[in-house]
Amino acid sequence: MLLVVVGLGTAAPVLTHADASAGFWARAVRMISLRDHNTRVVLIGTSLLGMSAGVVGTFMLLRKRALVGDALSHATLPGIALAFMVMTHLGMDGKSLVGLLAGGVITSVAGLACVLLIRRTTRVKDDAALGIVLGVFFGLGVALLGVIQSMRGGNAAGLESFIYGKTASMLTSDAVLIAVAAVGVVLVCALLFKEFALICFDVPYAGSQGWPVLWLDVVLMGLVVIVTVIGLQAVGLILVIALLVTPPAAARFWTDRLDVTVIVAAVIGAASGLVGAGLSAMVPRLPAGAIIVSVATAVFIASLVFGTTRGVLVRVIQHLGLTQRIAEQHLLRAMYESAEASQRGSAVSNDRAVGWSSLIDARSWSQRELRRLIGRARRHGWIVEAPAPSQRTSTDVAAQSANDPGTSDRWFRLTETGLAEASRVIRNHRLWEMYLITHADVAPSHVDRDADQVEHVLGPEMVRSLIELLEVQGRGASVPPSPHVVGVPPALPR
Amino acid sequence: MNKPSAATTTNASAAPVHPRASLAEPAPWPGAPKVATGAEHPEDAPLSIHDMTVAYDRKPVLWDIDYNAPQGKLIGIIGPNGAGKSTLIKAVLGLVPMASGKVSIFGKPYSKQRRLVGYVPQRESVDWDFPVSALDVVAMGLYRRIGWCLPVTRRHRNAAREALDRVGMADYADRQISRLSGGQQQRVFLARALVQDALVYFMDEPFAGVDAATEQAIIALLQELRRGGKTVLVVHHDLQTVETYFDELLLLNMRIVAAGETGEVFTQENLHKTYGGRLTLLDQAAEAMARKGVRR
Ligand SMILES: Nc1ncnc2c1ncn2[C@@H]1O[C@H](COP(=O)(O)OP(=O)(O)O)[C@@H](O)[C@H]1O
Ligand SMILES: [Mg+2]
Numbered sequence: 028m029l030l031v032v033v034g035l036g037t038a039a040p041v042l043t044h045a046d047a048s049a050g051f052w053a054r055a056v057r058m059i060s061l062r063d064h065n066t067r068v069v070l071i072g073t074s075l076l077g078m079s080a081g082v083v084g085t086f087m088l089l090r091k092r093a094l095v096g097d098a099l100s101h102a103t104l105p106g107i108a109l110a111f112m113v114m115t116h117l118g119m120d121g122k123s124l125v126g127l128l129a130g131g132v133i134t135s136v137a138g139l140a141c142v143l144l145i146r147r148t149t150r151v152k153d154d155a156a157l158g159i160v161l162g163v164f165f166g167l168g169v170a171l172l173g174v175i176q177s178m179r180g181g182n183a184a185g186l187e188s189f190i191y192g193k194t195a196s197m198l199t200s201d202a203v204l205i206a207v208a209a210v211g212v213v214l215v216c217a218l219l220f221k222e223f224a225l226i227c228f229d230v231p232y233a234g235s236q237g238w239p240v241l242w243l244d245v246v247l248m249g250l251v252v253i254v255t256v257i258g259l260q261a262v263g264l265i266l267v268i269a270l271l272v273t274p275p276a277a278a279r280f281w282t283d284r285l286d287v288t289v290i291v292a293a294v295i296g297a298a299s300g301l302v303g304a305g306l307s308a309m310v311p312r313l314p315a316g317a318i319i320v321s322v323a324t325a326v327f328i329a330s331l332v333f334g335t336t337r338g339v340l341v342r343v344i345q346h347l348g349l350t351q352r353i354a355e356q357h358l359l360r361a362m363y364e365s366a367e368a369s370q371r372g373s374a375v376s377n378d379r380a381v382g383w384s385s386l387i388d389a390r391s392w393s394q395r396e397l398r399r400l401i402g403r404a405r406r407h408g409w410i411v412e413a414p415a416p417s418q419r420t421s422t423d424v425a426a427q428s429a430n431d432p433g434t435s436d437r438w439f440r441l442t443e444t445g446l447a448e449a450s451r452v453i454r455n456h457r458l459w460e461m462y463l464i465t466h467a468d469v470a471p472s473h474v475d476r477d478a479d480q481v482e483h484v485l486g487p488e489m490v491r492s493l494i495e496l497l498e499v500q501g502r503g504a505s506v507p508p509s510p511h512v513v514g515v516p517p518a519l520p521r
Numbered sequence: 522m523n524k525p526s527a528a529t530t531t532n533a534s535a536a537p538v539h540p541r542a543s544l545a546e547p548a549p550w551p552g553a554p555k556v557a558t559g560a561e562h563p564e565d566a567p568l569s570i571h572d573m574t575v576a577y578d579r580k581p582v583l584w585d586i587d588y589n590a591p592q593g594k595l596i597g598i599i600g601p602n603g604a605g606k607s608t609l610i611k612a613v614l615g616l617v618p619m620a621s622g623k624v625s626i627f628g629k630p631y632s633k634q635r636r637l638v639g640y641v642p643q644r645e646s647v648d649w650d651f652p653v654s655a656l657d658v659v660a661m662g663l664y665r666r667i668g669w670c671l672p673v674t675r676r677h678r679n680a681a682r683e684a685l686d687r688v689g690m691a692d693y694a695d696r697q698i699s700r701l702s703g704g705q706q707q708r709v710f711l712a713r714a715l716v717q718d719a720l721v722y723f724m725d726e727p728f729a730g731v732d733a734a735t736e737q738a739i740i741a742l743l744q745e746l747r748r749g750g751k752t753v754l755v756v757h758h759d760l761q762t763v764e765t766y767f768d769e770l771l772l773l774n775m776r777i778v779a780a781g782e783t784g785e786v787f788t789q790e791n792l793h794k795t796y797g798g799r800l801t802l803l804d805q806a807a808e809a810m811a812r813k814g815v816r817r
Pocket of ligand 2: 606725
């Protein structure tokens, strides 16, 4: 607390050398309060950079061009080195950002041209061509940096920061350049949203409609080049691809809509840029690029687990729910079919009790599973415990005595709602069986197990069309008889 | 849907045959061609291919294709795998360059007649994990009409919903496309072509991997299109259903083996020429022939 007060007291509006020795907290407070104009601009710049990377990255990822983006970013290095050499040779400031980035753009585009050339003239596969270009261009860049170092001594120091990224060296004018370019990129994406969506989803259709697929691709890759190049200073050319790919990949776990994916990716990218640049301003030794990408990766992992649409947690819960529903439906079917077997000919009613042992025999349930299942079915109000029937058939008695005596004398019957639910389940099941027999050329004896799997995905529309197909329309919600012999349930559990 | 606007489009782009003129009388002109060559007015045909050759990497795939499609018919394109059926459609739509030849749609190059043509690509040609809903995909059929940089509005979404309704998919409009069954995905593709309100449709294997109910729904839809005077060319695989589904056939294997009315060209001999020594398919064909014999 005291530190904060001290920090606030000593914070100066402009960064001076004296401040460099100030403590972490002082810097943190200055950072968070955005007192310092330069910090403010750098933070805004990197946030906008992250936002534009999220937006463009979404389309790049959906167009399946992530590897191209990686090759493009690595191919900027020789351009930066060459630009430095040319500018110093001409007596200009060798570290003018605009000049260096222009060099990066040129070799990056040249790299892409090489990829296309290799693809056209040789039988080398796309990914190999991209790998070759990436390696050759990056190697050339490293070699040129070595040449520069030996030529000019320490003068070239700072050029390597383009490899790993360094926000500390960022000037206000640099940040403004980044911000303007980033906003421009986002605007282009907004304008071409539906065109990009179309070429990402269905190239043949887009072409058949007369959309200039090639040019839209060129524009999209051009935007990727721009984001890569403005990201060089903050994130570095090795990690900039991560900033392009990670936010959209994370966003996919939260939504199934393209517009929302783009927005979520933009927010994740912006937040990563903000937090990363902020942390590295507080702790100057931490490389900004690594932090920015780490933050994005942390968000990705969190999305992977907690994402509401495709997250692991949601899927596990859904899967458990489905398994549970299937088991409950099996129980209802077992109850129903057992009642049906004993009331052959007449309509199935719910006044007949079914014993524990015949349920156990109906499926490969363990005693514990069945106990839990029955508990759940009772909570649903589907079955109730019933008194043992006065006159048992001989088979029932024999089966009961073979079981463990603690549960063997428990009997259950379906309630009204339980009977209705069981009828629905059975009806869907048998419609499917009939469907498979009549339409898919499946032998009737093989049907039961297949039908078990699909009956749980039958929607009302399918049932309607099945009923029409089967010409059982006049019978409404009644249960068509099972096309195979009931009472010999499939032995194999799924 | 935008029926009036589609009609104006037709007139404005001077398609010589009015879409609804032939509603009652299915044959658009006297002596419509039964075989590929010798049409009296090929320039009037919904699709006219002249002397087309297509090659991938110097490997010829289609040779000397000459074909005029009659209007208002369901036309099946059949042939073995790799026969060039998809390539034929793609070349007509300008997606694959032609080594030689000329294609016209109602007498004009395809690039001038795009609005009159609906295309249903093979279902496997796209990634169904894409983050869009069924409605979004159908709306893509309207993008050309919407134009550059303008957003999809409520009016377009309503039109898309209507098209989904026509294929029985209204209940699934907002569902992400990977959560649809294969048959439902195929219907979404159909709806995207329908929403264009075109006059000629090209469909690449719309029956591949769909359930029987969808197949019935699709064929009913095709027949409805035919009643509306539209011409529909369908790549098809199941020789058993060829006769019941199509008025006309185009038997293809690098070259056109035969083209014309189904009853005339669907013969053992032509199938032999088309499928060569592919035995399983010939068995299928023989079976179809046998049943044909029984029926008659
Ligand atoms: N993009 C392509 N590049 C090279 N060859 C291709 C390409 N597409 C198809 N082919 C070849 O052209 C032939 C015809 O293909 P296609 O038109 O898809 O056949 P079909 O649709 O009748 O099964 C095949 O031999 C296939 O290998
Ligand atoms: Mg094909």
